[in-house]
Amino acid sequence: MLPGLKAGFSLDARLDADTDPLMWLGLCELRIMNDRRWPWLILVPQRPEAVEIHDLTPLDQAMLTFETNMVAQALKNVTGCTKINTGALGNVVRQLHVHVIARNEGDAGWPGPVWGHGVREPYDRADLHRFAESVKAAL
Structure with missing residues (x-):
């Protein structure tokens, strides 16, 4: 079992289908949304039955905030974007x-917002790999 992984956790099938695993952060698995229109990362806290941030313990909430900020800064550094959108819908x-x-x-x-806009455009494998490696290096 991975460190921090709680017994009984399993990744939602839609997240599994729409994203590719990138790395383990501590509380969260970091995944890449397979849509080349936007550089898009997803953090998934490895806690069974967590639906809302307030479902996490205070320590896990702090860790989620830390990991989200770390990922946001790395993504901004990698892409040079003008704005980072963060959301847990x-x-x-x-x-x-x-x-x-x-x-x-x-x-x-x-x-x-990016949700519901157009049709997803998957990365080709080489571009996905390049993006993944750049994010890993920034983290």
Whole structure:
């Protein structure tokens, strides 16, 4: 079992289908949303039955904040974006997960949200690998 992983945790099937694993942070598994329109990372706290941030213990809440900020700064450094969008909506996938998305004026959907905008455009494997390696190096 991975460090920090709670017995009974399993990744939601939709998150598994739409994202690729990147690395283990501590509390969260960091994943890449497979949509090349935006540099988009997702943190998934490895806690069974967590739906909302307040479902986590205070220590896990602090760790989630730390890991989210660390990922946001790394993504901004890697992409040079002008804005980072961070959100934990959970309207479709109830399992607690935090989106960290690099945005720039003029990107697909600007200035609106990324959710529900157009059709997902998967990365080709080489570009996904390059993006993953750049994020890992920044972290």
